[in-house]
Amino acid sequence: MGGGSVGFSVLANTSSAPRSGTLAIAGLQFTVNQAGGNAVAVTSDSVSPSSGSGASQTFTLTYSDTNGAADLAYVQAAFNSTLSGVAACDVYVVPASGAIYLANAAYSAWSLPLTLGSAGTLQNSQCAINVGASSGVLSGNIYTLKLAITFQSGFTGAKNLYGYASQTIGNLNSGWQTLGTWTP
Numbered sequence: 001m002g003g004g005s006v007g008f009s010v011l012a013n014t015s016s017a018p019r020s021g022t023l024a025i026a027g028l029q030f031t032v033n034q035a036g037g038n039a040v041a042v043t044s045d046s047v048s049p050s051s052g053s054g055a056s057q058t059f060t061l062t063y064s065d066t067n068g069a070a071d072l073a074y075v076q077a078a079f080n081s082t083l084s085g086v087a088a089c090d091v092y093v094v095p096a097s098g099a100i101y102l103a104n105a106a107y108s109a110w111s112l113p114l115t116l117g118s119a120g121t122l123q124n125s126q127c128a129i130n131v132g133a134s135s136g137v138l139s140g141n142i143y144t145l146k147l148a149i150t151f152q153s154g155f156t157g158a159k160n161l162y163g164y165a166s167q168t169i170g171n172l173n174s175g176w177q178t179l180g181t182w183t184p
Helices: none
Strands: 019-025 028-034 042-048 056-065 072-080 089-094 099-102 121-123 127-130 135-139 142-151 159-167 177-182
Touching: 042 072, 042 159, 042 177, 056 072, 056 159, 072 142, 089 142, 099 121, 099 127
Parallel strands: none
Antiparallel strands: 019 028, 042 056, 056 142, 072 089, 072 159, 089 099, 121 127, 127 142, 135 142, 159 177
16 A cells, blocks of 8 residues: 545535535545534524504514624515515615615615615605614624604505515525514
């Protein structure tokens, strides 16, 4: 048998579960084990209140990213009876800048942005967002978004509140999550 060395590399394990693989070299089998890593996750966590009714309400939503809240590229909150942007109150926020957008009723365009906490209102035929009374705070891994919403009189019946978050590093997202229900 000759001497020598074999080099190999393994990508970081982004899962919390351990994993293993087998290498075959010169007819011999070698097993390589890798411990679980710190799983990177981005989540749409919760809304308060999570249920209720009324024409106006300030909703507090939380989103998280294990890379830090500053890594969140954008978050969304959407009110509708089904997971569809059409005829919805669908809000898009960039946490780093505080830019907030509202989708039009056809879900074919976003409004021009305003900045959370600045005077102004974004509205479509489903809702109006009081941007001056709304805010966003980045703290550690958590982004807390407060949305002051008044629902339009024609936007009636039970609605689900869906949340979504997307990160910058890794391009992971939470997928759409049902966070609560509200009846305007």
